[in-house]
Amino acid sequence: MRMAQSGAQQDDAHISKTVDRAGEAAAEGGPVGRPAATGAARRAGLLVTLVLGGLTALPPLSMDMYLPALPAVTESLHASAATVQLTLTACLTGMALGQVVVGPLSDRWGRRAPLLLGMAVYVVATVICVFAPTAELLIGFRLVQGLAGAAGIVIARAVVRDLYDGVEMARFFSTLMLISGAAPVVAPLIGGQVLRFTDWRGIFAVLAVVGLLLTLVVWKWLHETLPPQDRHTGGFADALRTMRGLLADRVFTGYMIAGSLAFAVLFSYVSASPFVVQEIYGASPQTFSLLFGVNSIGLVVVGQINGKLLVGRVSLDKALAFGLSVIVLAATALLVMTSGILGEVGLVPIAAGLFVLMSAMGLAMPNTNAQALMRTKHAAGSASALLGTSSFLVGAIASPLVGIAGEGTAVPMAVVQLVCGLGAMACFLGMCRPWQRTS
Secondary structure, three states, X not given: OHHHHHHHHHHHHHHHHHHHHHHHHHHOOOOOOOOOOOHHHHHHHHHHHHHHXXXXXXXXXXXXXXXXXXXXXXXXXOOOHHHHHHHHHHHHHHHHHHHHHHHHHHHHHOOHHHHHHHHHHHHHHHHHHHOOOXXXXXXXXXXXXXXXXXXXXXXXXXXXXHHOOHHHHHHHHHHHHHHHHHHHHHHHHHHHHHHOOOOHHHHHHHHHHHHHHHHHHHHHHOOOOOOHHHOOOOOHHHHHHHHHHHHHOHHHHHHHHHHHHHHHHHHHHHHHHHHHHHHHOOOOHHHHHHXXXXXXXXXXXXXXXXXXXXXXXXXXXXXHHHHHHHHHHHHHHHHHHHHOOOOOOOHHHHHHHHXXXXXXXXXXXXHHHHHHHOOOHHHHHXXXXXXXXXXXXXXXXXXXXXXXOOOOOOHHHHHHHHHHHHHHHHHHHHHHOHHHOOX
16 A cells, blocks of 8 residues: 555656646747656646646636526525626626736746635635625625636636647647536536525535635645746736736737637627527527537537647637637628518527637637737736736626617627627737738
């Protein structure tokens, strides 16, 4: 038994050194994971993927597992539906703002310490949500839960930037797309199953357990990826200067805004599709769930095609341009169909348009992140914070606009998607100017 334990410890040490060497290779601009010939190196890569995937999946799980329980929360806490909806808004706001705080902290103190602190606070806040006696207290600690959970999003992207470069980074973001694309689909199903055995408080109990397990995994296996000599030594003022410098980079800002507007297209779809598909086009909840799942699969599959087939063979800018073009064309088709220009249009053409639109996200989202972060090795945490916060804020602004014309038309959804798609393309062409660079 002692021999087995000793062998396991040696293998863990070997994996740790392999991950550290991968970070050094990335920092030197060399290929990451290329001599991944040993079994330990492959396990190290898989381990990092699983850990970062878990950190990426936790925020959507925190948001979407809770959705089936909203009516039960309203009844249990004797609150209005509008008040209970604020528990979602608070969590989303926390996720947006928390990234601005945690990102620069990770550039100053390294990745592990802020991540472990954020995960610990997440677990405590989630446990308090389990026992929250009032809607007001639940709203407050959902805000804290979002602020702390943001650490996983922003630091996961920063760790990818620490360990990988170039096409390897783009491939890794496409892999994370597989997880982040599946999590919002699976989360409500998990929440519904949990409600079969317990009440809404049980959902938070499950999230607390998941958060605790993920914290232990990070503590045990995710080693520091930002060497002390690469860390920023300044305080809050220095962090602000770093962010100002990033925003002054026209190309970085162009990718950031283009990615945020593409994310807004996704948010508008999530906000409007339950109403559009079920209320306007008469689909059952089961049909809507099926279509939602199929669209998510399309996004994930295209993301994997991007990472496995296109990256390294086609420039990231060309893949991004194609993805944004498809988004604009699909949004235009949806606007034509929903406006009545072609007469009465049924569910099938609308569903097809939404499928094409969402699948194109698999090209737009990972490539905007990769291209932006490729310019920010010196401040990956701050850059990741700006990317995440911008996406969440622009998405949150776009989401309410899809219902601005009332419940009888899907035109606002298509208009928001087309405007955001055109805006993303304009930023990409006007600010990134891909023809002036090779990528």
